[in-house]
Amino acid sequence: VKVLYAGDQKQWGRYEPALTQALAEAGISAEIGIDWPPDEVDYIVFAPSGPVSNFTPFVKAKAVLSLWAGVEKIVGNQTLTQPLTRMVDQGLREGMVEWVVGQVLRHHLGLDPLIWKERLWEQIVPPLARDRVVGVLGLGELGGACARALAALNFDVRGWSRRPHDEPGVTCLYGCDGLTNLLQTAEILVLLLPKTPDTENVMNAETLAMLPKGAVVINPGRGALIDDDALLAALDNGHLAHATLDVFRTEPLPLDHAFWHHPR
Amino acid sequence: VKVLYAGDQKQWGRYEPALTQALAEAGISAEIGIDWPPDEVDYIVFAPSGPVSNFTPFVKAKAVLSLWAGVEKIVGNQTLTQPLTRMVDQGLREGMVEWVVGQVLRHHLGLDPLIWKERLWEQIVPPLARDRVVGVLGLGELGGACARALAALNFDVRGWSRRPHDEPGVTCLYGCDGLTNLLQTAEILVLLLPKTPDTENVMNAETLAMLPKGAVVINPGRGALIDDDALLAALDNGHLAHATLDVFRTEPLPLDHAFWHHPR
Numbered sequence: 001v002k003v004l005y006a007g008d009q010k011q012w013g014r015y016e017p018a019l020t021q022a023l024a025e026a027g028i029s030a031e032i033g034i035d036w037p038p039d040e041v042d043y044i045v046f047a048p049s050g051p052v053s054n055f056t057p058f059v060k061a062k063a064v065l066s067l068w069a070g071v072e073k074i075v076g077n078q079t080l081t082q083p084l085t086r087m088v089d090q091g092l093r094e095g096m097v098e099w100v101v102g103q104v105l106r107h108h109l110g111l112d113p114l115i116w117k118e119r120l121w122e123q124i125v126p127p128l129a130r131d132r133v134v135g136v137l138g139l140g141e142l143g144g145a146c147a148r149a150l151a152a153l154n155f156d157v158r159g160w161s162r163r164p165h166d167e168p169g170v171t172c173l174y175g176c177d178g179l180t181n182l183l184q185t186a187e188i189l190v191l192l193l194p195k196t197p198d199t200e201n202v203m204n205a206e207t208l209a210m211l212p213k214g215a216v217v218i219n220p221g222r223g224a225l226i227d228d229d230a231l232l233a234a235l236d237n238g239h240l241a242h243a244t245l246d247v248f249r250t251e252p253l254p255l256d257h258a259f260w261h262h263p264r
Numbered sequence: 265v266k267v268l269y270a271g272d273q274k275q276w277g278r279y280e281p282a283l284t285q286a287l288a289e290a291g292i293s294a295e296i297g298i299d300w301p302p303d304e305v306d307y308i309v310f311a312p313s314g315p316v317s318n319f320t321p322f323v324k325a326k327a328v329l330s331l332w333a334g335v336e337k338i339v340g341n342q343t344l345t346q347p348l349t350r351m352v353d354q355g356l357r358e359g360m361v362e363w364v365v366g367q368v369l370r371h372h373l374g375l376d377p378l379i380w381k382e383r384l385w386e387q388i389v390p391p392l393a394r395d396r397v398v399g400v401l402g403l404g405e406l407g408g409a410c411a412r413a414l415a416a417l418n419f420d421v422r423g424w425s426r427r428p429h430d431e432p433g434v435t436c437l438y439g440c441d442g443l444t445n446l447l448q449t450a451e452i453l454v455l456l457l458p459k460t461p462d463t464e465n466v467m468n469a470e471t472l473a474m475l476p477k478g479a480v481v482i483n484p485g486r487g488a489l490i491d492d493d494a495l496l497a498a499l500d501n502g503h504l505a506h507a508t509l510d511v512f513r514t515e516p517l518p519l520d521h522a523f524w525h526h527p528r
Binding site: 091094095097098099101102103105106108109111112115116119121125126128129130149152153154252253260 | 355358359361362363365366367369370372373375376379380383385389390392393394413416417418516517524
């Protein structure tokens, strides 16, 4: 069995020993390399930053194993006729859950003014999580795990996916009506949809306006889920209280982008 | 049955209808008032801010019902011969869990520099919660609930109580050796001990020095658990990275107290 490493070539020094060891531990007799003739390759370990963009010469390949959870840079590739698998990583999921729960609690508890060190003695009593509606768009591997963790902390979690879905402790909505329904009640909104032609700009002027006044948008998903100009307008006119963004259309975020300077 | 409201007299207008309704809903035939003759009173609803400090005249009283979770202002009262109950409140517990988990995640994720709006493009990868040791001093009603919630988020939680205790998913330690053991490993330390003569200054120069360098102390418990001067010294010399304090020896915190100005 020949496995081609077609990820970032600078990372080969780190992947080679790790993959060799993992294959051995799994009892799989395979050779991993970066320069097999394409027609001899059985499996392709793939990242968009790697050297392969045309899958046609890999006539024997049984599968393409994407190193990333997001596969939007490969699913549209017309030369891909082999089965595609994507990464489901325990650490990635845990890290995402911790970040999302931390950011939701930051806004739920109203921590920012305290962290800015305003010198003020005031009793701040946020509502209990059970009285706080958190919307999660996307109930896949990551969105589902975040929704469950938030529900375990008693948040009133409403999750949305394109097709019907079931998560314990989460009010699951789907389709267009479901999306409207969720947005009209979500005080804190978490975006964990994949990037597809359908999800691009899912948060636009119209959908942002559906959120309750003072809502917070948290985007750990994909930059393209949000129409940047519509978001800035909603922050400027005070409809949204805050946007917490971990991803952008262009990364690193250009130095002259309005997001860098925006107080919210 | 006569119930005396001996809480904050300014709050009587809020307590009277709520208590009257709650007693009726519970099917208890009782009258609630603020000026019964002491020898006619069956139950006393008590807060330290109320008018009663001598329980001797309440010869018929079957119990004193404290409105607070902390009972340190009443347990030492020599005139108290009646049974004492304390408040166990679902909302109080939930609010505490949300605050503690939010503050732990804030420090775990390193959110402060991001919230201060330093304009910096940098990938920050905190360790996973499973690799972060959080110590919880006190495994009572509130400490136990916080320890369980943190364990549910995969933190490596070590809890301490005076006597042996058991919490699912939490490494439970007790006694002097257990305390030393816990402090030597806790990167984030949460203080939820009751205030008693034994717990006053439990965090002092010696015990603060046991914490790993760069540790964070979070105190939602009681101001008296910490020796203020020792804490300031540990922050100044860089041994501690941060202290997050929700309670103080004197409240409101005096305007000239060093805590107001300290960058950490």
